[in-house]
Amino acid sequence: MQKQPLLGMTLSELQSVVKYLGMPSFSAKQIASWLYDKKVDSIDEMTNLSLKHREMLKEEYEVGAYSPVDAMRSSDGTVKYLYQVGEGHYVEAVYIPDDDRATLCVSSQVGCKMSCKFCMTGKQGFSANLTANQILNQIHSLPERDKLTNVVMMGMGEPLDNLDEVLKALEIMTATYGYAWSPKRVTLSTVGLRKGLKRFIEESDCHLAVSLHSPLPLQRRELMPAEKAFSITEIVDLLHDYDFSKQRRLSFEYIVFKGVNDTVPYAKELLKLLRGLDCRVNLIRFHAIPGVDLEGADMDTMIRFRDYLTSHGLFTTIRASRGEDIFAACGMLSTAKQGAENKN
Structure with a gap:
């Protein structure tokens, strides 16, 4: 199954993602911070999310960043x-x-x-x-x-x-x-x-x-x-x-x-x-x-x-x-x- 990119999601869309996965509601702002402030390239770098929640995220989602060719x-x-x-x-x-x-x-x-x-x-x-x-x-x-x-x-x-x-x-x-x-x-x-x-x-x-x-x-x-x-x-x-x-x-x-x-x-x-x-x-x-x-x-x-x-x-x-x-x-x-x- 192709994973959905998190990069490009608005805060309301990230809130829907964490609700769907059963994660705490404040996780949406944490993810947004990793994406748009810290500009990470992988979910593994989102270290203030628990390991369990990072693994849950990775099952269906990815950051979705790719370098110029x-x-x-x-x-x-x-x-x-x-x-x-x-x-x-x-x-x-x-x-x-x-x-x-x-x-x-x-x-x-x-x-x-x-x-x-x-x-x-x-x-x-x-x-x-x-x-x-x-x-x-x-x-x-x-x-x-x-x-x-x-x-x-x-x-x-x-x-x-x-x-x-x-x-x-x-x-x-x-x-x-x-x-x-x-x-x-x-x-x-x-x-x-x-x-x-x-x-x-x-x-x-x-x-x-x-x-x-x-x-x-x-x-x-x-x-x-x-x-x-x-x-x-x-x-x-x-x-x-x-x-x-x-x-x-x-x-x-x-x-x-x-x-x-x-x-x-x-x-x-x-x-x-x-x-x-x-x-x-x-x-x-x-x-x-x-x-x-x-x-x-x-x-x-x-x-x-x-x-x-x-x-x-x-x-x-x-x-x-x-x-x-x-x-x-x-x-x-x-x-x-x-x-x-x-x-x-």
């Missing part, structure tokens, strides 16, 4: 880790050190249904949702986990398309029984799915980043087919109903494509679209992927675009490009791994 290291310190999640499935987590910050980009799905033109993960198609265990293991088993300052849910997959498991993972990251991180340390990135977006905003205090990439609905639809189901204008209308001026930050991600969305008319449309929202825009360099006829704009163009937006009252930054000497674009390493296995 591969890693690619960039000259700038960025490391892309590959985790196996089920038979023949792989996801990526990217560790990005930057002075006194260290960010981990975490995946939520194997592949993705959104089929964004510029995304290698979308080219894979969708295979599976990750469990809270598989999401949190990217943090738990990260060699640099004790250096982490921030986590972004913007790796492989669309987080709002796997919202139950993502919310469970976010609860554990921010709860006092879990990692006890401030929600300000965690950002969820999404193309924008109506039902999931509303639920995320109302059930989590973590930061929100919306993939925008074009202020024009028709053009955005060409780049991001999800625009058909939930347009950027509907997303912005929904966001106006919430207060982003306090703890939570709202940002929009904008990949700047050469000759596509990089001129002043697009900046003007962005200003018009986002007027009245307390938000920022992050401009992103495009990492080329095979078979896609898009190029990244040069830095001078990006600086002009940023300066125009900022001078008109929309706070805009250019995100530093990292890991360009490895498989930088999201989904590249896992695609290569799966391709190699298929040949064998």
